[in-house]
Amino acid sequence: MAVTVAVVGATGVVGREMLRVLEQRKFPAAKVVALASARSVGAKIPFAGGELVVREATPDAFEGVGIALMSAGAAASRQLGPEAAKRGAIVIDNSSAWRMDPDVPLVVPEVNMDAAKQRPKGIIANPNCSTIQMVVALKPLHDAARIKHIVVSTYQAASGKGHAAQLELEEQVRAVAKGESPVAKIFPAPLAMNVVMDWKAGELDYSEEELKMVNETRKIFGDDTIGVSPTTVRVPVDTGHAESVHVQFHRPMDVEEAKSLLRNAPGVRFVDGPYAPGNHPQPIQAAGTDDVFVGRVRKDLAIPGAINLFVVADNLRKGAALNAVQIAERLSL
Numbered sequence: 001m002a003v004t005v006a007v008v009g010a011t012g013v014v015g016r017e018m019l020r021v022l023e024q025r026k027f028p029a030a031k032v033v034a035l036a037s038a039r040s041v042g043a044k045i046p047f048a049g050g051e052l053v054v055r056e057a058t059p060d061a062f063e064g065v066g067i068a069l070m071s072a073g074a075a076a077s078r079q080l081g082p083e084a085a086k087r088g089a090i091v092i093d094n095s096s097a098w099r100m101d102p103d104v105p106l107v108v109p110e111v112n113m114d115a116a117k118q119r120p121k122g123i124i125a126n127p128n129c130s131t132i133q134m135v136v137a138l139k140p141l142h143d144a145a146r147i148k149h150i151v152v153s154t155y156q157a158a159s160g161k162g163h164a165a166q167l168e169l170e171e172q173v174r175a176v177a178k179g180e181s182p183v184a185k186i187f188p189a190p191l192a193m194n195v196v197m198d199w200k201a202g203e204l205d206y207s208e209e210e211l212k213m214v215n216e217t218r219k220i221f222g223d224d225t226i227g228v229s230p231t232t233v234r235v236p237v238d239t240g241h242a243e244s245v246h247v248q249f250h251r252p253m254d255v256e257e258a259k260s261l262l263r264n265a266p267g268v269r270f271v272d273g274p275y276a277p278g279n280h281p282q283p284i285q286a287a288g289t290d291d292v293f294v295g296r297v298r299k300d301l302a303i304p305g306a307i308n309l310f311v312v313a314d315n316l317r318k319g320a321a322l323n324a325v326q327i328a329e330r331l332s333l
C-alpha cells in the first residue's frame with residue numbers, strides 16, 4: 001500500500017540523500033513531505049522533477065504519515081520519533097537515539113531484516129555508518145565460520161559529520177591551495193592535510209564512535225561474545241568511509257573460501273585481483289554508489305585462519321539513506 005513518507009532532516013546531507021534515493025529507486029510513496037527545524041521552514045528542495053517546500057517537524061506534522069525517515073540528530077529523534085509512532089507512522093531512525101534500546105530493532109537488510117518484524121515502539125534504528133558497511137562485508141564470513149574477534153581501523157569522510165563539516169573541509173582545502181592556513185571551527189583541528197579523531201569521548205578512553213562499532217556489531221549479529229577492537233579516524237575525504245578489518249573466526253577461514261563467499265554476497269562489490277598499487281576499494285569510486293566495496297582480502301601473516309580485508313562504502317547512501325530506504329522497501333505494510 002502506498003503511504004505518505006516524511007523525510008525529517010530533509011535539508012541535511014543525509015536527508016537530501018534520502019530524497020535522491022527515494023526518487024532514484026522510484027519508492028512507491030503516495031506523497032513525500034520534507035520536514036526540518038523551524039530555521040528551514042519554506043526552503044525548497046528539488047524532488048522528482050518538482051520541489052518540496054520544507055515544513056517544521058512538529059508532532060502534528062506526522063498526522064497521516066505512514067513512514068518517517070528521520071535524520072535530524074538524536075535529540076530531535078528522541079522527541080519526535082515517539083510522536084510520529086503514536087500517530088501510526090513506522091519510524092526508521094538514522095540517529096544514535098534508539099539504536100541500543102532493547103525494544104528497537106537495529107537493522108541492516110542484508111544481515112538481519114527479520115529483526116524489523118518486532119518493533120514494539122514503532123521505531124526501527126539504522127546503525128552507524130561505519131558499522132553498516134562492516135557488517136555487510138562480514139555477514140557471509142560470520143555465517144560460514146562464526147566471528148570471534150574483529151580489529152577495525154576506520155578512515156572516515158568529512159560528510160559523516162554533516163553538511164557543515166563537509167563545507168568546512170572544502171574551505172580548508174581551498175585555503176591550503178592558496179597557501180593559507182586551514183581554519184578549524186567544526187573539527188577540533190584542521191582536517192585538510194591531516195587526520196583527526198573528532199568524536200565525543202565515550203568510556204575507557206574510547207570515543208563514542210568506537211563504542212558504537214562494538215555494541216552495534218554485537219546487536220546486529222545477535223552475538224555478545226564477538227570481540228571488537230576499534231580505532232576510528234577522520235580523513236580528508238568528502239564522502240566514502242574506508243575500513244581496514246582483521247577478523248578471527250571460531251574455525252580457520254581459508255582465504256579462497258572468504259573470496260568466494262564475498263564474490264556472491266548481497267550488497268557487496270568484490271574488488272578482485274592480486275595486490276597492485278591502486279587496485280583496492282577507494283572512496284572516490286564508492287561515492288554515489290549503493291555497494292559495499294570489499295578488496296585486499298588476505299590471510300593474516302601471524303594468526304592462522306584469520307583474514308584481513310579493506311571495506312569502503314558511501315557513508316551517506318549505504319551508511320545512512322540507502323539502508324533506511326531499503327528497510328522501508330522491505331516492510332510489509
Ligand SMILES: NC(=O)c1ccc[n+]([C@@H]2O[C@H](COP(=O)([O-])OP(=O)(O)OC[C@H]3O[C@@H](n4cnc5c(N)ncnc54)[C@H](OP(=O)(O)O)[C@@H]3O)[C@@H](O)[C@H]2O)c1
Nearest residue numbers: 009011012013014036037040071072073095160162163320
Ligand atoms: N552524515 C552521515 O554520514 C550520517 C550517517 C549515518 C547517520 N547519520 C545521522 O543522521 C543525522 C543527520 O546527520 P546529517 O549528517 O544529515 O547532518 P546535517 O547535514 O547537519 O543535517 C541535520 C538535519 O537535521 C535537521 N534538524 C536539526 N535539528 C532539528 C530539530 N530539532 N527538528 C527537526 N530537524 C532538525 C536540520 O534541519 P535545519 O537545516 O533546519 O537545521 C538538518 O536537516 C544525525 O543523527 C547523524 O548522526 C549521519
